[in-house]
Amino acid sequence: MKLVIQRHNGHTGKIQFRIIDNVIHAETDQDTSADEVKQYIKANKNWFAKKLTTQINQTDSKSNLRCDSQIAQIFSGIKTLICGELIDVMSYQDKKPELIDDILYINQQKFKDKYTRNAEIQKFLLRLAKDFLPQEISSIGTKMSLCPCKITIKALHSDQWIVCTNPKQREICLDYRVVQLPSKLRKFLMIHSFAHFYQAVHNYAFWQVVQQYMGNYTDCLNQLSDFSFLKM
């Protein structure tokens, strides 16, 4: 179990947990020690074990594929998808959207209307993607012994998850909604981006590089189309 602790400047004494890609992210203040965070996890170990197991099963199974009613809920902004997991969206009083224990909370004024609710969710996803995806990119880069000169996370056109670059650029440019995809698809897109550090075009040599790091990449190509609704 990997634990990442992030600290903010307040003195609330609260610890908030997010579990993303089987890593526990704890957000707390300056006064709470790492030992206190670990003790909390130890005291609630059954809950954490259940969350981690559910995530592993969801990543490996076809449960990532969404039925029409779930897609409708995502479009209406009462649910959203984060790292392949379907998350409830609820209203609360604070101004900034926040993910707490698998529920995304949105300010109650913004929550009332479908359009402002969806705009808040997209803003949150962009922030989450900018926080979370660069770490994942660098860990895949380390495995491939490659280091990007530049990482860009932004909104791309509806038919694009990534920008295909060339060996001179050594750049990784991803759509922020990549953060909504399951782990395997995120990795596939990152490996694809890194493979352009060797080959500018999608030739045989390019796919050989992809295959070296993701044997069943053709499955990923098929599965990605199931998530194209996220880019509409």
Ligand SMILES: [Zn+2]
């Ligand atoms: Zn490409």
